[in-house]
Amino acid sequence: GAGVSQSPSNKVTEKGKDVELRCDPISGHTALYWYRQSLGQGLEFLIYFQGNSAPDKSGLPSDRFSAERTGGSVSTLTIQRTQQEDSAVYLCASSLDVASGNTIYFGEGSWLTVV
Amino acid sequence: GNSVTQMEGPVTLSEEAFLTINCTYTATGYPSLFWYVQYPGEGLQLLLKATKADDKGSNKGFEATYRKETTSFHLEKGSVQVSDSAVYFCALKDTGGFKTIFGAGTRLFVKA
Numbered sequence: 001g002a003g004v005s006q007s008p009s010n011k012v013t014e015k016g017k018d019v020e021l022r023c024d025p026i027s028g029h030t031a032l033y034w035y036r037q038s039l040g041q042g043l044e045f046l047i048y049f050q051g052n053s054a055p056d057k058s059g060l061p062s063d064r065f066s067a068e069r070t071g072g073s074v075s076t077l078t079i080q081r082t083q084q085e086d087s088a089v090y091l092c093a094s095s096l097d098v099a100s101g102n103t104i105y106f107g108e109g110s111w112l113t114v115v
Numbered sequence: 116g117n118s119v120t121q122m123e124g125p126v127t128l129s130e131e132a133f134l135t136i137n138c139t140y141t142a143t144g145y146p147s148l149f150w151y152v153q154y155p156g157e158g159l160q161l162l163l164k165a166t167k168a169d170d171k172g173s174n175k176g177f178e179a180t181y182r183k184e185t186t187s188f189h190l191e192k193g194s195v196q197v198s199d200s201a202v203y204f205c206a207l208k209d210t211g212g213f214k215t216i217f218g219a220g221t222r223l224f225v226k227a
Contacts, residue, residue, distance in 0.1 A: 045214045
């Protein structure tokens, strides 16, 4: 697609429910990243994919968080048993690959509110 | 580890004022440096970048020079406009690294 597409754009969920956030990267981009932006905070790195592989999952906040990518394209971030502190904007980004000079392109984010 | 430190906001300026947003970094290698901007209600987008020492990135009247000796990448604009009101993020990506590390962001308000 023309840009990074994320869905849903807004999600309100009850504490304890599971949520899935979807990211569709720019066509041809092999690297995909998930970040979290809490209110008034900077960007917290969660996980990245090179192709379908996620070599480093240490940025995920807890074992309630998981992510997968299939076909080298769409990625899903899943949060199980959501807590109020999970409320944030979840940003997905992609780049051609992980080379240092490559620009990463962000989607508009999925705003998650846990009530 | 690698990190980015940028000046705290908010920064409030009048239209046509000179803007500087300071950014310094810590990195083990030779990183690429970026400024991203987030306009109200929009996603982050790249503003400018520099991939090696002494490079100057520029876009939309904004400039930043990669200073290895001072490990800095300060953002400047000679004359800001109301439409420049946004949050600005300094970021780095180290050689051989896989993630882009962001500063906390600096909110800029420009008054007419």
